Amino acid sequence: MTDILVLTDHDGAAPKKVATQLLTAARGLADDAAALLLGEGAQGAAEKVGAYGAATAYVCDAPEVDAHDTEPKTAALLAALEASGASVVLYPAEPFASDVVARAAARVGGGVIGDVSDLAREGEGIVATKQIFGGDMTSRCTVRPGLPAFLGVKPNAFAASEVGGSPADVVPLDVAFDERATRVRVVEVVEESSGGRPEMTEASMIVTGGRGLGDAEGFALIEELADALGAAVGASRAATDAGWYPHQHQIGQTGKTVAPQLYLGAGVSGAIQHRAGMQTSQRIIAINKDPEAPIFSIADLGVVGDLYKVIPPLIEEVRKRAS
Amino acid sequence: MRIICPVKRVPDTAAEKRMNEADWTVDRDASDPILNANDEWGIEEAMRIKERVDGTEVIALCMGPESAQQTIRKALSYGLDGAIQVTDDAVAGSDAAATARVLAAALAEEEFDLLIMGNQSSDARTTLVPAMLAELLDLPALTFVKHLEVDGERLLAHRETPNGHVAVETSAPAVVSVVEAINEPRYPSFKGIMAAKKKPLEVKDLAALGVDPATVGHAGSATQVLEVTPRPPRQAGAKVEDDGSGQAGATAIADWLAEQKLL
Numbered sequence: 382m383t384d385i386l387v388l389t390d391h392d393g394a395a396p397k398k399v400a401t402q403l404l405t406a407a408r409g410l411a412d413d414a415a416a417l418l419l420g421e422g423a424q425g426a427a428e429k430v431g432a433y434g435a436a437t438a439y440v441c442d443a444p445e446v447d448a449h450d451t452e453p454k455t456a457a458l459l460a461a462l463e464a465s466g467a468s469v470v471l472y473p474a475e476p477f478a479s480d481v482v483a484r485a486a487a488r489v490g491g492g493v494i495g496d497v498s499d500l501a502r503e504g505e506g507i508v509a510t511k512q513i514f515g516g517d518m519t520s521r522c523t524v525r526p527g528l529p530a531f532l533g534v535k536p537n538a539f540a541a542s543e544v545g546g547s548p549a550d551v552v553p554l555d556v557a558f559d560e561r562a563t564r565v566r567v568v569e570v571v572e573e574s575s576g577g578r579p580e581m582t583e584a585s586m587i588v589t590g591g592r593g594l595g596d597a598e599g600f601a602l603i604e605e606l607a608d609a610l611g612a613a614v615g616a617s618r619a620a621t622d623a624g625w626y627p628h629q630h631q632i633g634q635t636g637k638t639v640a641p642q643l644y645l646g647a648g649v650s651g652a653i654q655h656r657a658g659m660q661t662s663q664r665i666i667a668i669n670k671d672p673e674a675p676i677f678s679i680a681d682l683g684v685v686g687d688l689y690k691v692i693p694p695l696i697e698e699v700r701k702r703a704s
Numbered sequence: 705m706r707i708i709c710p711v712k713r714v715p716d717t718a719a720e721k722r723m724n725e726a727d728w729t730v731d732r733d734a735s736d737p738i739l740n741a742n743d744e745w746g747i748e749e750a751m752r753i754k755e756r757v758d759g760t761e762v763i764a765l766c767m768g769p770e771s772a773q774q775t776i777r778k779a780l781s782y783g784l785d786g787a788i789q790v791t792d793d794a795v796a797g798s799d800a801a802a803t804a805r806v807l808a809a810a811l812a813e814e815e816f817d818l819l820i821m822g823n824q825s826s827d828a829r830t831t832l833v834p835a836m837l838a839e840l841l842d843l844p845a846l847t848f849v850k851h852l853e854v855d856g857e858r859l860l861a862h863r864e865t866p867n868g869h870v871a872v873e874t875s876a877p878a879v880v881s882v883v884e885a886i887n888e889p890r891y892p893s894f895k896g897i898m899a900a901k902k903k904p905l906e907v908k909d910l911a912a913l914g915v916d917p918a919t920v921g922h923a924g925s926a927t928q929v930l931e932v933t934p935r936p937p938r939q940a941g942a943k944v945e946d947d948g949s950g951q952a953g954a955t956a957i958a959d960w961l962a963e964q965k966l967l
Contacts, residue, residue: 433726451835495831514827638829693950695754702958
């Protein structure tokens with residue numbers, strides 16, 4: 382019997398990076414993990430989960446999955462739980478997957494723990510570790526024995542590794558989509574250009590611009606530095622509120638929580654609401670004119686100076702040393 | 705149209721948090737409670753509909769201790785028509801699913817077209833309650849919404865994604881959760897603050913809602929907190945004064961990145 386089912390995001394050809402991390406984590410927790418792949422192209426990616434140790438790949442690529450929001454995926458997840466007998470679901474801790482899982486958990490009376498940074502088997506159960514209150518505290522929590530557990534794992538919490546397993550056994554799921562599963566229709570998917578930059582919550586480096594930029598044009602410099610480093614671009618609330626950069630890039634209490642290998646803040650003062658979204662970053666660099674800016678109290682390296690003077694030669698240095 | 709805005713009382717982010725070691729819940733007396741900022745965006749969106757659609761009523765729903773009435777009055781000061789409070793000692797320590805069960809029980813007794821709430825609370829930050837609530841009430845949900853159009857029963861929403869949005873449509877009644885980009889909340893007017901004191905507030909306990917106390921609160925939650933420990937505060941590292949040309953600062957950063965093997 383399968384112990385763990387992994388909600389496996391894919392691009393139609395292979396599992397996505399975060400999914401390979403989840404599959405690797407599942408392998409460390411149970412002898413028998415299975416994957417669930419949903420939507421268009423699921424078949425094409427399914428066999429490949431075998432390389433990460435999942436023996437079985439449940440697949441549902443019915444058109445309803447992409448044409449309707451959330452609920453067909455919940456129906457497929459419940460069908461996969463039934464078919465596999467799994468009692469634990471690992472899913473990527475991102476908003477849309479959380480919705481799918483929240484509905485499933487409410488249906489079956491399970492427990493959901495999101496934003497998990499580490500997992501360990503302890504006795505019969507799995508103990509999850511997560512940062513709470515903006516990283517001020519660490520919580521160890523679990524789902525009561527006997528109840529289905531839905532555990533949302535943060536990107537890069539686990540390093541993906543292949544085990545060279547044989548292609549997974551692909552099992553198509555026969556899911557009946559009733560009226561409730563199709564009551565929210567997807568009208569359009571609108572994607573603005575990411576400029577080829579990595580997604581903020583998955584990036585290993587993030588360059589963040591704040592109020593100190595002074596205007597929207599300042600973000601051109603932030604983007605240039607980000608591109609030199611191969612980093613994502615973040616923004617403080619002051620910058621998104623001013624309309625200088627899109628809200629989805631906001632880091633902090635009312636935006637995203639990030640924990641990259643490197644966070645570089647330029648013109649970011651480091652108000653507590655911002656720190657709540659980035660203070661668990663592995664390394665922090667701050668550039669700010671104000672020597673009293675609170676961000677300096679948590680920065681591993683602080684530069685007191687004008688970001689418009691410091692960043693152009695920094696871009697040159699980065700390009701020079703990277704080549 | 706009748707809109708209900710579920711709201712939460714949360715500790716101020718800036719305040720120092722303390723945990724009750726008996727059950728690892730937040731010691732809510734240790735810090736000043738405030739209205740969850742994300743729920744203010746929900747209230748603002750509801751008020752904009754009320755101002756546009758004649759006969760619209762907006763009601764707040766809050767689960768929390770009796771002292772949460774201060775937070776409820778704050779919500780009412782935005783011009784809402786009334787509020788429902790669910791208060792019962794047994795709800796303390798409820799996780800997201802148990803919270804959704806209590807709110808769903810309160811909502812099962814209400815007529816409404818829309819539930820509009822923040823995408824998450826600033827303390828627990830799970831984002832789970834809106835979807836769970838929709839599931840328990842058998843309603844469609846439009847979550848993480850940054851743009852909402854209400855045309856009679858027809859609802860069109862833009863759900864925020866990392867690089868744009870997904871446009872989705874459904875029919876009321878529905879659950880809507882909103883993100884910060886949706887609007888700029890107003891400040892309560894003096895008139896609104898005065899009027900809030902006189903708005904009807906209905907208070908219910910679990911018995912009135914027919915909820916078994918064993919299914920909620922600490923004991924009735926599927927998730928269990930085993931331990932909470934403070935993280936050691938970060939230490940400030942090296943601080944370099946730039947020479948005014950930018951080169952000193954740039955070199956210091958590049959050297960440090962190389963030293964950390966990030967370059």
